[in-house]
Amino acid sequence: MARTLAPSELENFPSLDWSAIAPRLTPDCRAALEKVLTSLDGSFLSREQCEQLAYAEGDDLLGLLVAANALRAELVGNIVTYVVNRNINFTNICFVGCKFCAFSRGPRESDTYFLSFDQIAEKTREAWALGSTEVCIQGGLPRDLPPFYYRDVLRAVKNAVPQMHIHAFSPMEIVYGVELTGMPLPDYLAMLRDNGLDTLPGTAAEILDDDVRFVLSRNKLSTEQWKEVVRTAHRLGIRSTSTMMYGHLETPTHWVNQLLLLREIQNETGGFTEFVPLGFVHSNTILFHQGLSRSGPSLAEHLKVHALSRVMLAGSINNLQVSWVKLNRKLSQLCLHAGANDYGGTLMEENISREAGATAGQYTSPDDFQALILEAGRIPAERNTTYTRIHLKLHPEEFVAEETFEPEFA
Numbered sequence: 001m002a003r004t005l006a007p008s009e010l011e012n013f014p015s016l017d018w019s020a021i022a023p024r025l026t027p028d029c030r031a032a033l034e035k036v037l038t039s040l041d042g043s044f045l046s047r048e049q050c051e052q053l054a055y056a057e058g059d060d061l062l063g064l065l066v067a068a069n070a071l072r073a074e075l076v077g078n079i080v081t082y083v084v085n086r087n088i089n090f091t092n093i094c095f096v097g098c099k100f101c102a103f104s105r106g107p108r109e110s111d112t113y114f115l116s117f118d119q120i121a122e123k124t125r126e127a128w129a130l131g132s133t134e135v136c137i138q139g140g141l142p143r144d145l146p147p148f149y150y151r152d153v154l155r156a157v158k159n160a161v162p163q164m165h166i167h168a169f170s171p172m173e174i175v176y177g178v179e180l181t182g183m184p185l186p187d188y189l190a191m192l193r194d195n196g197l198d199t200l201p202g203t204a205a206e207i208l209d210d211d212v213r214f215v216l217s218r219n220k221l222s223t224e225q226w227k228e229v230v231r232t233a234h235r236l237g238i239r240s241t242s243t244m245m246y247g248h249l250e251t252p253t254h255w256v257n258q259l260l261l262l263r264e265i266q267n268e269t270g271g272f273t274e275f276v277p278l279g280f281v282h283s284n285t286i287l288f289h290q291g292l293s294r295s296g297p298s299l300a301e302h303l304k305v306h307a308l309s310r311v312m313l314a315g316s317i318n319n320l321q322v323s324w325v326k327l328n329r330k331l332s333q334l335c336l337h338a339g340a341n342d343y344g345g346t347l348m349e350e351n352i353s354r355e356a357g358a359t360a361g362q363y364t365s366p367d368d369f370q371a372l373i374l375e376a377g378r379i380p381a382e383r384n385t386t387y388t389r390i391h392l393k394l395h396p397e398e399f400v401a402e403e404t405f406e407p408e409f410a
């Protein structure tokens, strides 16, 4: 049986290189990783090999982390990107009742809020003035929402700042909008696109397995509905991110299934801009307090999920984001060595993870992002939402060049 790695071994894995670790791996694990390292393509792995990597422990796990880092360097180089953005969570009133969510409130609770269109427009103007290029808009699902509410949010934002990129509405909100308006899904999405929706967050995915979803949230959209929303959006030219929430009641087999599914959708549509593993923040959630989940991911799980994603998605979804709001500074930097190449958004006003008990804070300034990235030995660069424009602007002391370019891997 493989030994369990000590935290210090996990924290020090970035000092290893592939030639040092490879001879210590089991033959099957080494063969699987070498296949991806030489082809730069995760699709060469069989399902069995993917499972083997997902359950790797001891030296095999160290090998997976090291291989993921090497793959990241080959596929996307040493730049770590981030987007300057603002979260706008327009309401915390929600009837869905996801057990992992500590953000939502019932309509009669004392600390509910609902932003007006004027307030949303004002937040957009403020964000633009502070250098944001994107607003990320999601909220609770209140009953009796006016049928065209989401369309009107888009109009409020674009009227305030026409150039602002709108990254908005989870697939769950899209399904709700379809229900409220009675419009067919493609027509509804096309209407949102024509009113300013630029990209869709691939959230509400959690684990795309209906048995797990039933425990996490009985009222949430099904796996089939999530796939349909995302595929339809991509077909209409609305790109999206892709996500997975890990560290609750799922198993490594669920990770494999989800990554294979995302790869399959990407092969069909090419619409995913990135993959974002989201560590479950357990502290203030019913899921944890009812004993239905573990207490969030371990250090080994955080690193393994990022590395496995890099390896399995290689050649398909090449941008892998570390969600810093859910992790501490050191752990998020370690994930940059386990395959990640993006730090996500600066996120003025991050409410959702904070309510669940995350302590990483609500906002990290672009200067802080640059410092964090440089400290991890990489090159910081601001990007747009779709990674089609990368702006290199190194920290003042390290200043070498300022340059804007269109990367090959977008």
Ligand code: SF4
Residues within 6 Å of the ligand: 094, 095, 096, 097, 098, 101, 102, 103, 104, 139, 140, 141, 172, 217
């Ligand atoms: S995760 Fe979203 S849909 Fe679920 S309860 Fe929270 S706000 Fe509502």
